[in-house]
Each structure stands twice: as structure tokens, then as C-alpha cells.
Amino acid sequence: MALTVAIVGRPNVGKSTLFNRLIGKRLAIVDDTPGVTRDRRYxxxxxGGLSFTVIDTAGFEDASDDSLEARMREQTEAAIAEADVSLLVFDARAGVTPLDEHFARLLRKSKKPVILIANKAEGHxxxxxxxxxxxxxxxxxxxLSAEHGEGLGDLYDALEPIAADKVAQGRLDAAAARDAQLEEVTPLDLDEDAGDDENLPEPVAPKHLQLAIVGRPNVGKSTxxxxxxxEDRLLTGPEAGITRDSIAIDWQWxxxxxxxxxxxxxxxxxRITEKLEKLSGADTRRAIQYAHVVVLVLDANDMLEKQDLTIARQVIDEGRALVIAxxxxxxxxxKNEALKKLRERIDWSLPQVKGxxxxxxxxxxxxxxxxLxxxxxGIYRTWNKRVGTARLNRWLADVVAQHPPPLVSGRRIKLRYATQIKTRPPTFALFAAKADELPESYHRYLVKSLREVFDLPGTPVRLILRRTDNPFDTERD
Incomplete structure (x- = not known):
């Protein structure tokens, strides 16, 4: 059973820096501004040789009303309840503050192990x-110095016995569960070969669909x-811009x-003037780059503004599959009139991706x-679609017969053959003499035909023109 560790403490003591250090990636946004982290991140x-799940939490604020700070505190308390051990981080340079003392009292009440971390303690x-x-x-x-990686050996020494106890307890619980199960089975139900699982297939780890939820501020993405x-996994509220980090959650549908x-x-x-908002925006754009499907969330009362279209075009340019919600x-x-206007606006503003x-x-x-x-x-399956080379070349012959390529310098461009070179998004290579001289209008005609004939609605379709270099081709430049 994996150990779960929560990093907690007041704002701006370096919790996210420690989180990034432990996972070996710059996943959480780090800035000098207090209170950057708001949702809990896993x-x-x-x-060393110890693997565990770590939770980054919002800076603890002593608030219990309906404010944003109070809702952030609830997120932190949920992380403490879930974790096996908490790392209470305080700023060694600033010393212990009354809020650190308040937090320490709360952790003692949890009756779970607590490791006290004096961060920013580089130097004597x-x-x-x-x-x-x-x-x-x-x-x-x-x-410890999370920024410079000092003191991590002492942290390993403190976590290792807690992890060992967790593993031992997990084995005891598993053994007790097996014993209880055997007590419910009568001797006639027992099979001599029941424990022989050598012939069973190995479990296959499911492939994750990376699904990013994007949009303008306050359109209801976290909701x-x-x-x-x-469940109320993410912080929500009427305030715009509550979410700052991109939060990834493993889920099953x-x-x-x-x-x-x-x-x-x-x-x-x-409109972006603050450094923190620039960092958040860069984090969102990175999430789009690594997503498979992107859901662009619109506010139904203010649909498809210029910024919505900018985001949609960015998703398409990255080759991601797009769903508009x-x-x-x-x-x-x-509702009928509003939906009609929305579809018309999409068709008019995003003609490069029909459907x-x-x-x-x-x-x-x-x-x-x-x-949704x-x-x-459905769009994920389309995004992964593969078309056979034989079908593609039958399509190419038909489409050229219906509408031949134009003449260039008195000679017609010959389209030799086509093949699909990758999926995600569907990408095709078209080999032709004088490929670099094929007009853009004819290129769009081919892409539109590909989309219609092979049923590729709503996903980017890429058609790459490649020149044939046949030494016996009399039309070769």
C-alpha cells in the first residue's frame, strides 16, 4: 500500500517548491506571491528508494466563514484527513509565527504522524x-532547503519507518481479509487448483484519455x-480566477x-498584467499541448466571444480534438434560437474544422x-482513426477524376499516391510531382473531401504534400 504524504503550512513557506522537488518536475506554479496554490494537487x-503519493495544499488560513480562504482551508483539511503523514512546513528565516502554532494544534488533533520541516534553512x-x-x-x-535540495536525506530517514509501518499494516489487513473469506467457504467449494494463477493473463493497464477543461475565467470549469x-474535489465560487494551477485527476468513465x-x-x-496570471496561462497552454481531447467551456449567457475563438483556434493548431460545451x-x-446561433457562429468562425x-x-x-x-x-475515437492505404488511393483516384489539379506552367500536377502516416490527429501524406506548386485552394478541397469521405468530423485533419523525386519522371524539375 502506497504511503500518502500531505505538505501543509501557512502561505509562502515553500510548500509547492518542496512538492516539485519531491516529484522531480516543475508541476506546481511557484511564485513569491503568497497563496498561489488553492486546490490540492497530487x-x-x-x-531514495521510497515511493509515495504527495499532496500539495493551499496555504492554511484561520478562516471559517464562506470566504475563499475558508474554502481553501477545507481543501487542506481534506488532504490532512486523507494522508498517512503530514509535513508541516515553516519558514526557518521568518521563524515560528502564531499561524504556525495554530496549524500545529490542528495537526496534533488529527492523531496522525507529523514531520516538522524548517524550510529555507540553507547555510549555518x-x-x-x-x-x-x-x-x-x-x-x-x-x-531543509527545497529550492536547493538540501536535507532530503533526513526527510527520507523520517519517512522510511512510517512507510514500513504502512506496508506491514497493509499486509496484516490483507491477511485478515483472506482469512475471513476462507471462513465463508465450505470445504466442498475448495478447489486444489484455485490458487494456481500462472495461466491467467497479465492485467493490462488502461490507457488514459487526457481530457483538459479550458475556457475563459468564471465560465464554470471547476464546477x-x-x-x-x-464530489467537491476542486475549489469553486463566484470569484473569477480561483483556479491557478492545472489540476490533473485520475478518473474512470x-x-x-x-x-x-x-x-x-x-x-x-x-489584459494580463500580473506575473502570476501569465504563469497560470502558460500552465493552461501546456495542458492543451499534452491533452488528447479539450472541452472548451462557454458561458451560455455570453457565448463564443473573441477570446473563446482564440482558445478554440489554439486547440486546433495543436492538433487536439475539440468539444464545445x-x-x-x-x-x-x-434554447433553440441560442443553439442555432451558436452553431452558425462556429461554422462561420472555425471553417477549418467542420462538425x-x-x-x-x-x-x-x-x-x-x-x-458531454x-x-x-466519440471525438477521441475519430482523433485516433486510421484509414487503409488502398482506400486512400481509391479516394485519390475518384477525387482527381471529379476535379483534376490545376495546370502549372502549362503542365498538370500529377498526384501519385496517398498514405496515412500517423493518427492523433489523422495525418496523411500526399506524394506528387511539383507538390510545392499545388494551390492552397486545391489543398483545402482535398482536406474537405478527406473529412467527408472518411467521416472525420470535428477533428483536425492534416495533409502533408511530399514531392516525388523519380529520375525517370519527365515532368521532374
Missing amino acids: GEASL AGSAAALEGFRLGLGHPLP LVNALLG GEQAIRLIDTAGLRRHA ANKWDSIED IPVVTLSGMTGRGLDK MGAVL
């Missing part, structure tokens, strides 16, 4: 200041993710394993979630 960490001065952590009554503070998961990624809202570059649909009075799936839904009530996931899985 990662697979490795320290920092190590000496770390001793102030004894005031918290949580044992010996470990001097939609919570509705899909069936039917038999399909999905990695669901909630992202920060994207605004126009001209009109959220807050329950607030629309004339983009459009789903109307409400993340608040859960209406339309089945249709049906559209996601």
Missing part, C-alpha cells in the same frame, strides 16, 4: 534558526469537473480511464454530463 514522488544561519521549531511541540525540526467527479485536467481561465494577452444552459430562455461537437449542459445541476462524455469519447 503527484507521485520518489526519495538557517540551520540555527530552524531550532525555533521546537516551540511547536512536534519533535525535532528537520532543516463542471466537480459535477463529473460527483465506464471502462475508459481518464486523466481529467482542470485549468486556469485564459484571458486576452492585452455551453455551460449554464438552464439560464437560457429561448465540432456542441453540447449544452449545466455543471451546477449535472444536466447534460452523459451527452459521449461526445468526448
